[in-house]
Amino acid sequence: MRTLLVLFTLLPLMAQDAPKPAPEPAPAAPDKTPRDTGVEGSIDAGYRWVDFRGGNFATYRSVVNLGEGPKLFNVDGLIRSADRKFFDRISVQGMGWGGDPYSTFRADAFKERLYDLRVDYRNIAYYNFLPSYADPLLSRGIVSTEQAFDTRIRTFDTELRLLPGTRFVPYFAFDRNSDGGSGVTTFVVQSNQYPVGNRISNHEDRYRGGVQIQFSKFHATLEGGGTSFHDDQLVSYSGDPIYGNRANPIFGQRLFLSSAAQAYRVTGDSIFTRAMVSYSPFSWLDLSGQFLYSLPTTSVVYDQTNTGNFVDLQTLEFYASQHDNATAYANQPHSSGSYLVDIHPSRRLRILESLSSDRFHVASSQVYSDLTNLAPAAVSTNDVDRIYVNYNRHQTEAMFDLTSYLTVRGGFRYVWGDAQTEGSITAPQFQPNQTADLRQKVGLAGFQFRMKQKLTVNGDLEVGTTSRAFFRTSLYNYKRSSIRARYQASSALSFSVAQSLTTNSNPDTNINLDFLYSQSSLGFQWVPAAAKRFTVLGDYTFSRLRSDINYFIPQALIPAVSQYRDNAHTITALIEGSPVTGRFAPRFSAGGSYFKSSGTRPTAYYQPQARISFPIREHIQWNTEWRWYGMNEAVYAFEGFRAHVFMTSLRLIR
Amino acid sequence: MVKVPSVKLGIVALSVAGLVFASQNAKPADSSKPAEYAGSETCQACHEDIFKAFGRNRHHTVEASKGIRGPSLQWAGKACESCHGPGGKHAESASASDIVNPAKVRPAESERICLGCHKNTFAHAGRVQGGHGRYQVACVSCHSVHKPDAEAITTGRNKAINAECAGCHVQVWAQFQRPHTHRLPEGAMSCVDCHNPHGSFLPRMVNTVNANEPGCVRCHSDKRGPFAFEHPPVKMEGCQTCHEPHGSANPRMLTRHEERFVCLECHANVGLSAAQTHTIGGVPPAFHDLRSPIYRNCSVCHIKTHGSQVDRSFLK
Numbered sequence: 001m002r003t004l005l006v007l008f009t010l011l012p013l014m015a016q017d018a019p020k021p022a023p024e025p026a027p028a029a030p031d032k033t034p035r036d037t038g039v040e041g042s043i044d045a046g047y048r049w050v051d052f053r054g055g056n057f058a059t060y061r062s063v064v065n066l067g068e069g070p071k072l073f074n075v076d077g078l079i080r081s082a083d084r085k086f087f088d089r090i091s092v093q094g095m096g097w098g099g100d101p102y103s104t105f106r107a108d109a110f111k112e113r114l115y116d117l118r119v120d121y122r123n124i125a126y127y128n129f130l131p132s133y134a135d136p137l138l139s140r141g142i143v144s145t146e147q148a149f150d151t152r153i154r155t156f157d158t159e160l161r162l163l164p165g166t167r168f169v170p171y172f173a174f175d176r177n178s179d180g181g182s183g184v185t186t187f188v189v190q191s192n193q194y195p196v197g198n199r200i201s202n203h204e205d206r207y208r209g210g211v212q213i214q215f216s217k218f219h220a221t222l223e224g225g226g227t228s229f230h231d232d233q234l235v236s237y238s239g240d241p242i243y244g245n246r247a248n249p250i251f252g253q254r255l256f257l258s259s260a261a262q263a264y265r266v267t268g269d270s271i272f273t274r275a276m277v278s279y280s281p282f283s284w285l286d287l288s289g290q291f292l293y294s295l296p297t298t299s300v301v302y303d304q305t306n307t308g309n310f311v312d313l314q315t316l317e318f319y320a321s322q323h324d325n326a327t328a329y330a331n332q333p334h335s336s337g338s339y340l341v342d343i344h345p346s347r348r349l350r351i352l353e354s355l356s357s358d359r360f361h362v363a364s365s366q367v368y369s370d371l372t373n374l375a376p377a378a379v380s381t382n383d384v385d386r387i388y389v390n391y392n393r394h395q396t397e398a399m400f401d402l403t404s405y406l407t408v409r410g411g412f413r414y415v416w417g418d419a420q421t422e423g424s425i426t427a428p429q430f431q432p433n434q435t436a437d438l439r440q441k442v443g444l445a446g447f448q449f450r451m452k453q454k455l456t457v458n459g460d461l462e463v464g465t466t467s468r469a470f471f472r473t474s475l476y477n478y479k480r481s482s483i484r485a486r487y488q489a490s491s492a493l494s495f496s497v498a499q500s501l502t503t504n505s506n507p508d509t510n511i512n513l514d515f516l517y518s519q520s521s522l523g524f525q526w527v528p529a530a531a532k533r534f535t536v537l538g539d540y541t542f543s544r545l546r547s548d549i550n551y552f553i554p555q556a557l558i559p560a561v562s563q564y565r566d567n568a569h570t571i572t573a574l575i576e577g578s579p580v581t582g583r584f585a586p587r588f589s590a591g592g593s594y595f596k597s598s599g600t601r602p603t604a605y606y607q608p609q610a611r612i613s614f615p616i617r618e619h620i621q622w623n624t625e626w627r628w629y630g631m632n633e634a635v636y637a638f639e640g641f642r643a644h645v646f647m648t649s650l651r652l653i654r
Numbered sequence: 655m656v657k658v659p660s661v662k663l664g665i666v667a668l669s670v671a672g673l674v675f676a677s678q679n680a681k682p683a684d685s686s687k688p689a690e691y692a693g694s695e696t697c698q699a700c701h702e703d704i705f706k707a708f709g710r711n712r713h714h715t716v717e718a719s720k721g722i723r724g725p726s727l728q729w730a731g732k733a734c735e736s737c738h739g740p741g742g743k744h745a746e747s748a749s750a751s752d753i754v755n756p757a758k759v760r761p762a763e764s765e766r767i768c769l770g771c772h773k774n775t776f777a778h779a780g781r782v783q784g785g786h787g788r789y790q791v792a793c794v795s796c797h798s799v800h801k802p803d804a805e806a807i808t809t810g811r812n813k814a815i816n817a818e819c820a821g822c823h824v825q826v827w828a829q830f831q832r833p834h835t836h837r838l839p840e841g842a843m844s845c846v847d848c849h850n851p852h853g854s855f856l857p858r859m860v861n862t863v864n865a866n867e868p869g870c871v872r873c874h875s876d877k878r879g880p881f882a883f884e885h886p887p888v889k890m891e892g893c894q895t896c897h898e899p900h901g902s903a904n905p906r907m908l909t910r911h912e913e914r915f916v917c918l919e920c921h922a923n924v925g926l927s928a929a930q931t932h933t934i935g936g937v938p939p940a941f942h943d944l945r946s947p948i949y950r951n952c953s954v955c956h957i958k959t960h961g962s963q964v965d966r967s968f969l970k
Contacts, residue, residue, distance in 0.1 A: 062905075063833045093811055095841055102842035106811060112715055124842050130905040134913065134951040146954050155873055177875045188955050188969045193948075204875035206864065219773050227864060231876055245948050262970065266963055272865035278773055286773075292855065292866035296880055300963040304970070326964050332880035336855060336866040350762060352788075356855065358866070362889065364882040368964070383966065385883050389890055399790070401760060407790055421886055421934060436934045448790040453758060458789060470890055472933050473919050484822070498825055508932070510922075519825040541828035551922035555943040562915050562922075566903070570828035593831040595903075601911035603903035605833045631833055635911075 039654060041077025041092075044623065045070070046649025055631070055641030058129040063605075064629050065101040065127055066645055072097040073649055087111045101125035116161040126151045126179070132636040136193075136245045146195040146245075151181030169212040173225075178203035187235055187260045189310050189322070192244040194237070194257040202231035202266075210274070221276045227296070229268035236261045241308060250311055253318060257308040265303075270296035286342035293335045300328040300366075312372075319372040330364035330385075348401040352411075355394045362387040386422035391415075397444055405450045413442040419470055437468035440475070457485040469506070472549065473513065476506040492528040497521070512550045512561075519543040534577030537591075541570045545599075565599035588612045592627075602634035613651075621651040690742030697734040697741060700748070708733070710802035716771075737767055737799065756799075761792035768793040785853025796851065812844035819845040826900055835901035847872075848899065860892075868892055870899075881961030885968065886934055887920070888960055914944060917952045 050068050052060065075094040081087050087109050094105045103123040110116050127150050134147040159173040180201045186193040208225025241256035249255075271294070278288035304324040311318050338356035345351070364385045371378035397411030417438040442464040449457040462480040469476050482500035489495060498521045506513035523539035545566040553560050574591035592608035609627040616622055627645040694717055698705040708714055717733035729736040737756055744753035756764040765787055772793075786795075796818055816838050820827035830838050837843050845851075848869055849859045856862060861869030870893050871878040877888070887895045896916050897907045910916045920935045942949035953959055958968040 102837050102840050104812070104842055110712075122842060124837060128906065132912075133905040134954050136948040136951055136954050146951075147957070153873055175872070177873055179874075179876060185957055186954055188957065193954055202876045204878075223865075225864070229875060229878070245954065264963065270864060274865045280773070290855070292862070294865045294867060296864070296867075296878065298880055298882075298963070300882060302964045302970075328882035328963050330880040330882050330963075334866055338855060344762075347763075358855075360889070362880045362884050364880065364884075366882045366964070383882075385966070387884055387886055387889065397788075399762070401762070404760065407760070407762075419886070419890060419934060434934045436932060446789070448761070450760075460789065468932055470934055471887060471895075471920055472922060472935070473895070474891065474933075486822075496822070496824060500825060511933075519828075521824040521828065523824050539824050539828065541825050543825070543828070549919050549922070551918045553944065554923055554941055554949075555945065557923065562919055564910050564915065568832075568903070570831050572828070572831060595828075595831045595833075597903050601903055603833065605831070605903075607831070 038082075039077065039079050042075070042651055042653040043072070044074040044649050044651040045072045046623070046647060047071065049646045051644040051646070053642040053644065056131070056639050057641065058131070059631065059639045060629070060641040060643055061127045062130050063631060063641075064643065064645075065125055067099055067101070070098055071100055071647075071649075073647070074651075084111070101127070111163075113163055113165075115163060118157070118159045120155070120157040122153075122155045124153045126153050126181075130639065132633075132639055144195075146184060146186050146193070148184040149181065149200070150183060151179050151200050154178045154180075167214055169214070170209070171212070172209040173207070175206040176203065177206075185235060186245075187237065187257065187262060187306070189257070189306060189308075191250070191311060191313055192246040192255045192257075194242050194244040194260070196235055196237040196242075196257075196260055199234040199236070201233065202229070204229045208272075217280045219278045221274070223274040225272050227268075227270045227272075229266070229270075229298070231264060231266035231268075233264040233266075234262070251316070253309060253311075255309055255311060257306060259308070260304075260306040262304045262306075263302070265301045266298055268296060268298035270294055284344050287339070288342070289337070289339040291335075291337045293333075295331065295333050297331040298329070300326070300330075302326040302328070312374075317374055319374045321373045323371045323378075324369065326366060326368040328364060328366035330362060332360055332362045334358075334360035350399040351396070352399070353396045356392070358389075358391045360389055384422075386420075388420045389417070390419070391417040391438070395444075405452075407448045409444070409446045411444040413440075413444060415440040415442065417470075436470045438466075438470055438474075439468045440464055440466040453488065455485070455487050457483065459483045472506070472511050475504055476513065478502065478504040492526055494525050494527075496523045510550065512548070514546070514548040516544070516546045533581075534575065536573075536575045538573040539571070541568075543568045543570075563600070566597055566601070567599050568595065568597035570595045583618075584615045586612055586614045601636075604630070604632040606630050619653045621653065623647075623649045623651055689740035691732050691735050692741040692745040693731055694734050695731075696745050701734075704800050705734075707802050708800050711798075711800060713799055736771075756792070757794045761790040761795075764792040764794060785859060786851055787853065812838075813841040815844040815846055816841075819851075829898070829900035829902075832901035832903050834903070834905060834907050836899060836907075856892075877960045879961050881958075881963055883962045883964075883966045883968065885959060885961050912950065913952050914950050 047070050048066065048068055050066060072094070073096070075092070075097075077092045079087075079090045081089065088111050090107065090109045092105070092107045094103075096103045101124065105119075105121045107119045108117065129145055129148040129150075131145050134145050136146065137144060154177070156176045157173070158175070159171060161169055161171040163169060180203075181199075183198040183200055184195055185198040187196045205228045206225065207227075208223055210221060210223030210225075213220040213222075237257060238259040241258050243254055243256050246255055273293045274290070275292075276288070276290040278286065280286045302325060305322070307321045309318060309320060310322065336356070336358040338354060340352065340354040343351040343353075362385070366383045366385075367380060368383065369378045369380045393413065393415045395411060395413040397409055399407055399409040401407050415438060418435070419438075420433065420435045422433050442462055444462055446458070446460040448459075449455070460480075460482045462478075464475060464478045466474075466476045466478075480500075480502050482498070484496070484498040486496045487494065499519070501518045502516070504513065504515040519541060520543075521539060521541040524537070526534070526536040528535070543566070545564065547562075547564040549562050551560060551562050552558065570593065572591070572593040574589060576587070576589040576591075578585045578587045580586075588611065590608075590610040592606070594606045594608075596604045607627065607629055609625065611623065611625040613624075614622045625647040627647075628643070629645065630640075630642045632640045694705070708717075713733065716729045716736055717731065735741050737754075739754040741753055744750075746752075754767070756767050816827075829835070836848075838845065846861075848861055850861050851859060854860055854862060855866060856868060861872070863869050863872040867878065877893075879889070893899065896909055898904075898909055899907060902908060904911050908916050910919070944950060948954060956968040958965070958970065962968045962970065964970050
């Protein structure tokens with residue numbers, strides 16, 4: 001300890017750089033830089049055709065989902081104000097309007113010394129109807145899914161930063177996220193499941209505001225905010241009896257569903273706070289820390305009514321109608337904090353020491369009431385659930401510039417924590433409480449080699465040994481290594497090589513986890529700046545995943561190994577250029593990507609494309625594009641598809 | 655024959671090595687002239703193109719910072735030298751060695767120049783858990799200080815960001831060529847929607863939202879909870895426990911080809927108590943007959959896998 005104290009006392013003496021005096025305040029210079037004004041931008045609009053050549057159209061929609069019709073493919077613009085009265089510049093960008101599955105819009109407005117405004121809107125289709133995902137009836141030849149979505153996820157983010165000066169920068173933000181549409185889900189009653197329609201409707205509003213405080217040695221950001229959440233999911237069915245997934249009668253009776261209505265009404269809110277400070281008392285020392293706190297809560301009202309023929313598996317009694325309702329409440333206080341000490345006692349040495357802590361617990365209570373036509377009165381049950389989690393991480397790392405072109409680093413990380421669940425997520429009668437600890441020691445090493453801007457090599461190694469982990473599949477005795485090199489052969493030609501490897505093993509005889517994931521890639525770029533005739537880009541990546549872990553086959557409790565293998569080749573390439581020169585020379589591009597994997601789920605997916613652009617006049621361009629989407633599943637052959645997609649458009653440029 | 659003791663030889667060798675090492679890293683001899691600022695107009699005379707482009711870049715605020723209180727006041731009329739250092743000597747000699755070029759100095763030095771003004775960002779405080787700074791990737795590797803802002807819009811912001819990231823993270827971009835991915839290749843999303851390249855409180859630079867919650871719930875707010883009955887791995891280890899957010903050949907970006915194997919790797923029916931397995935979630939045994947197709951797709955019954963507000967077994 002005494003040695004440490006002496007070392008820390010001596011640290012200031014090791015500082016070679018005296019604090020640089022700030023330059024003398026200069027009188028404001030007249031602004032003589034060019035100030036462009038006016039409007040510039042482009043609009044790209046046209047038509048898209050889809051020629052579906054075969055396969056599963058639902059899978060095409062789940063993976064690609066591009067549709068036919070007139071489209072506004074792209075719009076962008078920049079307005080620069082001449083008088084700069086209300087704004088200096090406004091930029092807008094939009095993409096995929098006209099029924100496309102991915103529509104985006106973004107606008108930025110900026111006025112120097114007054115404000116900076118950002119508005120971002122996205123409307124992303126989430127269509128997912130993949131038969132192999134949840135099709136219990138596959139053995140009967142029915143290719144369907146009982147978990148499907150056809151929704152739109154919309155996000156709207158806006159942030160306004162006020163710039164009255166540089167010392168204090170207040171900001172305000174409002175974000176909204178919503179998901180709405182329809183789908184298919186199962187209505188689960190005791191021993192049978194019935195696929196029924198599902199209406200999805202949820203949204204969250206988020207408000208936040210804060211201030212950034214900036215001084216030469218001290219910086220802080222203080223932020224507070226809140227959220228409001230609503231989820232009104234409705235599952236309903238009414239019509240002819242449906243017999244669900246259970247085909248066999250029970251005691252001579254078929255189970256069926258005649259009507260169902262299942263309504264969730266979830267409301268939630270939260271408050272959150274963030275405080276971050278950084279302080280540089282000396283030129284050789286930076287201190288920073290942050291404290292984060294959130295408290296989300298949810299309240300639930302649930303109502304369920306169903307009629308048909310159902311069976312209570314405990315009493316083996318059949319019943320024709322059921323009415324359930326529930327109310328629940330949950331909250332989750334969550335606090336996190338960290339500090340970082342960044343010491344750079346000399347130009348070549350840097351020491352980083354950090355500690356972070358994250359802790360939360362979830363507490364909930366529920367009252368559930370069940371009434372069937374067999375019972376004279378409803379049966380009510382109370383239930384509670386608790387999760388406590390503490391997670392801590394301490395890391396010390398040193399970086400040293402051995403020479404001007406080689407930096408090495410090394411360090412140590414210790415991760416520890418504990419978790420407890422009260423009222424197990426699985427059957428509570430077996431395990432009312434579960435606890436687990438986390439104890440992990442990690443060694444860190446790395447280097448960066450730089451040579452005259454030509455060659456850069458980064459290497460990184462992390463070796464962890466664990467005595468306790470939260471889950472069976474958690475990182476245990478693991479190694480992570482990566483090496484990445486980039487070589488700039490000439491101003492036009494560059495090569496990159498990367499290799500990464502992760503291994504993880506847990507020798508516990510009940511677990512016996514053996515995991516390996518490696519990736520190797522090679523890429524090159526030929527981008528001549530002067531000629532501007534042709535550019536060529538290409539990458540090839542090979543990845544290999546191997547995972548073995550013990551489990552017991554449930555019906556017989558026979559030990560088995562869950563094996564997963566995935567060996568994948570991915571190629572992406574693009575050639576772009578113009579065969580002739582001149583003002584109205586056409587430009588073309590061709591390339592795409594090709595993915596092929598073998599192993600547990602062999603899949604091939606290719607997306608070649610070609611595009612040609614003809615400048616018709618100075619400000620008009622005609623674009624034509626062809627794409628091919630082809631997917632092939634060796635095991636789940638019914639999920640393959642093939643489709644041509646053609647697009648033609650006019651791009652008006654100002 | 656003169657005998658040289660090996661110890662002495664070693665000391666001499668170390669001294670010579672030390673001198674060579676020290677000379678390689680010695681600072682250049684102090685100039686007789688003190689460092690002088692030349693002013694941006696002087697820079698413009700030779701670097702007209704850069705100066706013109708810089709006029710349309712946000713950093714140009716520094717140049718025209720008259721009347722602003724605070725640090726940027728110091729650099730009014732000297733925006734170029736706010737990053738490149740005093741340029742008086744360089745203006746006289748026109749030698750590249752007389753001026754600091756942040757793109758060519760060591761990343762740590764380059765970062766220090768940028769952080770002189772940009773220290774108060776999520777970058778600095780978030781660097782605890784990593785970030786590009788830790789790997790000596792300089793700010794100028796990604797950010798163009800001179801380029802006009804308008805250039806970014808011609809290719810679309812999201813696609814431009816993705817191309818920038820993919821330039822180094824080739825392997826990650828390869829994963830996005832798989833059939834089931836987030837919509838980055840289409841340009842509907844960008845890498846920075848999920849990651850903060852400057853560092854984050856969470857591992858792998860994953861963005862946070864609502865102070866300390868994982869950025870995934872920014873778009874998937876219905877998975878946020880808290881739920882009356884939680885599925886602990888979702889809260890404790892995050893979505894990537896079961897999903898490959900960068901892309902997968904498996905439906906729903908799952909880590910395994912069939913749902914049941916995603917579940918069985920934790921719910922392995924091994925051991926009868928957590929004390930035996932030292933982990934959460936492995937018990938109790940479930941006697942489902944996996945030969946029946948119904949039981950091969952766990953979510954057919956356990957539909958609320960991310961957490962349920964109503965049922966402890968996630969059945970409703």
